[in-house]
Amino acid sequence: MAELKLTGVSKIYGGGIEVLKDINLDIQQGELVVFVGPSGCGKSTLLRMIAGLETISDGTLEIDGVRVNDMPPSQRGIAMVFQSYALYPHMTVRENMAFALKIAGKSKAEINASIETAARTLQLEPYLDRLPKALSGGQRQRVAIGRSIVREPKVFLFDEPLSNLDASLRVATRIEIAQLKEQMPDSTMVYVTHDQVEAMTLASRIVVLNNKGISQVGTPLELYKTPKNEFVACFIGSPAMNLLAGKITGTGETTTVQLDGGGVATSNVPTLDSDQGAHVNIGVRPEDLYATEPNANGASLYSGEVSFTEALGEVTLLYMDNNGEALTAKFIGIHMGLRGNTVALSAAPDNVHLFQEGLSMLHRAQRS
Amino acid sequence: MSGIAGQRSSLAWVVNLSVVFLVLLWLFPTVGLLISSLRTADQISNSGWWSALSTQESQRSPVRIGGDEQDTDSGVAITGTLFDLDGVDISAWGTSSRRPNEFAPGDTAELKDGQTLSVQADGTYQFTAPESQEGKRLPRVFSTATTPPEFTLDNYNTMLFGGGSSSISKAFLNTFTVTIPATIIPILFAAFAAYALAWMEFPGRAILIAVVVALLVVPLQLALIPLLKFHNAIGIGKGYMGVWLAHTGFGLPLAIYLLRNYMVGLPRDIIENARVDGANEFRIFTRIVLPLSFPALASFAIFQFLWTWNDLLVARVFLIDSTGQTTVMTNHIVELLGTRGGNWEILATAAFVSIAVPLVVFFAMQKYLVRGLLAGSMK
Amino acid sequence: MSPILQAVLVITLGVGLSVGYFWLSNLILDNVLFPAKGINAGRNINLANAVRPWLFLFPAFAAMGLYLAYPVFETLRLSLIDRDKADAFVGLANYRQMMDEPKFWEALKNNFLWLLVVPAASTLMGLLIAQLTDRLRWGNIAKALIFMPMAISFVGASVIWKLVYDARPEGTEQIGVLNALYTFFTSNSPEVWLTVPFWNNFLLMIVLIWIQTGFAMVILSAALRGIPEETIEAAVVDGAGPLRIFFRIKMPQITSTIIVVWTTITITVLKVFDIVFAMTNGQWQTQVLANYMFDKLFRANDWGVGSAAAMVIMLLVLPILIWNVVSARRELR
Structure with missing residues (x-):
């Protein structure tokens, strides 16, 4: 079980196309780190570089303090679970699991013992002598995981392992993976997904990748509560955080922002006197908005017409419009008949984020 | 579109009938050869093969009567039947080629020296003579008769087991001798190369693939003289070794092309997983790629088998020498066409024996053949 | 030797030799030339992987070169010379x-x-x-x-x-x-x-x-x-x-x-x-x-x-x- 350290890692494909640039990351033993990001952000490439399936163009990758840039995959002590499971179709489940162990020169008894243990953990015992094509999607996924467990790797790598499963099975398997992680508290896992629910539920830390680099690293709640920049703010949480443009009119421990759309927002993010008059974006999550009466000076955060609603049962989504400035709000419960009405909204100062030029002003305050 | 409502069924009839017509048109020539190979030389040359299927009236080839003599009051008698067939109906007969229809069935013909001959409609005859005919030529009977369809395997018997100059048994074995190694050897070479071209990274890969595509269409006519010279220079001259090597060389581009196209389609994840599992390239190839490529291997094997079995040119140039000991089926048939061009019972049988093996392979493994064709031409 | 025996021999030899060639050459490559051990393990593995494709390609491409590519040029040459005049170059005379x-x-x-x-x-x-x-x-x-x-x-x-x-x-x-x-x-x-x-x-x-x-x-x-x-x-x-x-x-x-x-x-x-x-x-x-x-x-x-x-x-x-x-x-x- 191991630590993973990436220093200045870059990936440039032939032809000069740069996919990843200067990635620095420390992964501690026992962590489950999830890479998320929009498609094409290089999260799978980064995982494959850790696996040794892609060469590292620049920088170093260390596993347990040993530089492994030039090591072939099999010697890095990693195991990988592929999106397509990548089971060998002409081998039975048992043979699939035994393949790597045989190559490693393990004895028959050792191989059988490991397979039995893994099969018991994953409830695969009845299927050991079947071919992969005789298994369901979920079972195949478990075989793929079992095949990585028997190798007792230092690092487990998961490449979007749930995206080929249907919705209900995905939830079940997600819980299984979480339980598996609990059974193996010392194992290090790296997990790539584009599904933020998977990221939020499984991760001990999330790495958000965007624009060739790391946008933010943190626990799921850190990312939710204190996103470092607009990208992370909008990427984590669904529906995405609302961003409204405005100008700072009051600074200090709390900040007042006069919004371009006419509203006024108060945030608990501290600002300096020099920020007076600065153009900023405020960020408010749809679930943090509540309906309010426009007060005497007309200073609600936002006021607009409900152009469309979606009733999901436990919540209702309101799509609002104020002279072209759109906003989404999420109200608990069922709210019928709001469409076409004008509604004023506010948010608690704790829940109003401030971004200047895309970066969080809270983090700026912490930096300085 | 069978599920679409309101379609006219008359169109379906037209389609069905035209396909029936086309299929019959396509089968007709082959069936003709097959039926001809099951008829006797006389039947083939006297009537079209299509008439062999029905009862028909035709002039039969002359039959010389013969058999044991029995003593009777007035000399000797011979009885027998003209044809070894049921359902014959003779309408007229005679004893000379000038007047083959002189007598009606049941008539008694007066021959020279007091001999008599009578033939019944069913082909039985009675011959009488005043004295023993021992050592003399008995008369021939010409007849016109209606006979039911009749087929015989005699031609096959003669051609396969009869010996003689037109026997094809040797050519048959020789063809197998050429075909089997010429099918197996290129597969191995090609499989390794195809794997490298499909799954290994190295500079110049794209160029090598282009080279394979180019060699795919190089006419092998160009290779004849240079390679014959080469074979003579290295001392293998004309013979099996030469033809095996030649077929291997000529088959490789298609083999590599087919196999590479197939292997490229194997899931990348599986091969990468094997790499993560610690398998080296040799093991990935033998344990993962080769078993998974079985359909492509089978397609190519069928192609190469059909091609080498049916080949005439390569065998003539690289194998067959003046001794004639190493002839193959195709060449044997061409020679029969030259020397026995009119003997359809020989030609048809030889041709059908040579066709039979590929046809069996064809119908048994059509799935793989079609798959290979598609992989080879649809990109 | 009877042709059939010869054919069986050729199949066995051909298959045996080619499998042997691939197996042995890989073995030598991985264990003798560039062993995946010691301090140079990583470099050696990469070197071996750079050489390996050519091992895989060699037999097939040698055969194709000899039996298809070379004849194209040789035929071109033959079409420009006269065998009866001691292989003299005759241009386009043929x-x-x-x-x-x-x-x-x-x-x-x-x-x-x-x-x-x-x-x-x-x-x-x-x-x-x-x-x-x-x-x-x-x-x-x-x-x-x-x-x-x-x-x-x-x-x-x-x-x-x-x-x-x-x-x-x-x-x-x-x-x-x-x-x-x-x-x-x-x-x-x-x-x-x-x-x-x-x-x-x-x-x-x-x-x-x-x-x-x-x-x-x-x-x-x-x-x-x-x-x-x-x-x-x-x-x-x-x-x-x-x-x-x-x-x-x-x-x-x-x-x-x-x-x-x-x-x-x-x-x-x-x-x-x-x-x-x-x-x-x-x-x-x-x-x-x-x-x-x-x-x-x-x-x-x-x-x-x-x-x-x-x-x-x-x-x-x-x-x-x-x-x-x-x-x-x-x-x-």
Whole structure:
């Protein structure tokens, strides 16, 4: 079980196309780190570089303090679970699991013992002598995981392992993976997904990748509560955080922002006197908005017409419009008949984020 | 579109009938050869093969009567039947080629020296003579008769087991001798190369693939003289070794092309997983790629088998020498066409024996053949 | 040694040697030259992986180089020298000699006739049958039967068709279907069809069309199946009839396949030898290039002119070769 350290890692494909640039990351033993990001952000490439399936163009990758840039995959002590499971179709489940162990020169008894243990953990015992094509999607996924467990790797790598499963099975398997992680508290896992629910539920830390680099690293709640920049703010949480443009009119421990759309927002993010008059974006999550009466000076955060609603049962989504400035709000419960009405909204100062030029002003305050 | 409502069924009839017509048109020539190979030389040359299927009236080839003599009051008698067939109906007969229809069935013909001959409609005859005919030529009977369809395997018997100059048994074995190694050897070479071209990274890969595509269409006519010279220079001259090597060389581009196209389609994840599992390239190839490529291997094997079995040119140039000991089926048939061009019972049988093996392979493994064709031409 | 024994030996040796070669060379590469151990493990593994492809490629490419690539250049050289003058370079003399022969022009003319007729006829017939059998319940059986001639050798097919074209003297019963029909319907005397100049070319072509139609049909049939069902259903909903669907919806979607089929048959036509050799051997003005070349090489023993004729075939194939390479490269990208 191991630590993973990436220093200045870059990936440039032939032809000069740069996919990843200067990635620095420390992964501690026992962590489950999830890479998320929009498609094409290089999260799978980064995982494959850790696996040794892609060469590292620049920088170093260390596993347990040993530089492994030039090591072939099999010697890095990693195991990988592929999106397509990548089971060998002409081998039975048992043979699939035994393949790597045989190559490693393990004895028959050792191989059988490991397979039995893994099969018991994953409830695969009845299927050991079947071919992969005789298994369901979920079972195949478990075989793929079992095949990585028997190798007792230092690092487990998961490449979007749930995206080929249907919705209900995905939830079940997600819980299984979480339980598996609990059974193996010392194992290090790296997990790539584009599904933020998977990221939020499984991760001990999330790495958000965007624009060739790391946008933010943190626990799921850190990312939710204190996103470092607009990208992370909008990427984590669904529906995405609302961003409204405005100008700072009051600074200090709390900040007042006069919004371009006419509203006024108060945030608990501290600002300096020099920020007076600065153009900023405020960020408010749809679930943090509540309906309010426009007060005497007309200073609600936002006021607009409900152009469309979606009733999901436990919540209702309101799509609002104020002279072209759109906003989404999420109200608990069922709210019928709001469409076409004008509604004023506010948010608690704790829940109003401030971004200047895309970066969080809270983090700026912490930096300085 | 069978599920679409309101379609006219008359169109379906037209389609069905035209396909029936086309299929019959396509089968007709082959069936003709097959039926001809099951008829006797006389039947083939006297009537079209299509008439062999029905009862028909035709002039039969002359039959010389013969058999044991029995003593009777007035000399000797011979009885027998003209044809070894049921359902014959003779309408007229005679004893000379000038007047083959002189007598009606049941008539008694007066021959020279007091001999008599009578033939019944069913082909039985009675011959009488005043004295023993021992050592003399008995008369021939010409007849016109209606006979039911009749087929015989005699031609096959003669051609396969009869010996003689037109026997094809040797050519048959020789063809197998050429075909089997010429099918197996290129597969191995090609499989390794195809794997490298499909799954290994190295500079110049794209160029090598282009080279394979180019060699795919190089006419092998160009290779004849240079390679014959080469074979003579290295001392293998004309013979099996030469033809095996030649077929291997000529088959490789298609083999590599087919196999590479197939292997490229194997899931990348599986091969990468094997790499993560610690398998080296040799093991990935033998344990993962080769078993998974079985359909492509089978397609190519069928192609190469059909091609080498049916080949005439390569065998003539690289194998067959003046001794004639190493002839193959195709060449044997061409020679029969030259020397026995009119003997359809020989030609048809030889041709059908040579066709039979590929046809069996064809119908048994059509799935793989079609798959290979598609992989080879649809990109 | 009996040939069969020799064949078994060659199979065992060939398989054994090639497997041995691959196994041993890999073993040496991984364990002796660049062992994956010690301080240089990583570097050695990368080195071994750089060398390995060439180990895999070597036998096949050596064989292809020797048996296909080298002969192209050697034939070119042979076509420019004269064997009777101690291999002296004679420039284009062989080509000039060839061009002075009427038989060459006859062969060239016939070859173009073949090129014009056979690919077109086979592709069209194949397309027709593919479309007709597409929705037929017994379509697969029909296709298998029409596809069957693909398995038959050109020589075997020649015998089959020679029987069709067979002629018997007037007054006796005709055993060839063609003459039987001809005498039955026209009451003319039977023709020895294969000796009727010009038209006999078409009789030979029919043999190849008979064989190649199955090939075209199989591939075009798969292409028709590959057309997204939705596009056809959309056309049906739009009110298009079967003919319009075929020409306006299906045909445009399989154009590239039609081209591939056409060129593949074109190459087969350029190389056609066995059929002419077995049926007429180029007599009665049915000569084609491949047979002409064979004649020059092995009967007249004139390597110069024979090689020149081979180069002409190569020249005719060249545009297709270039087109294939270009489109293959486009796909790789």
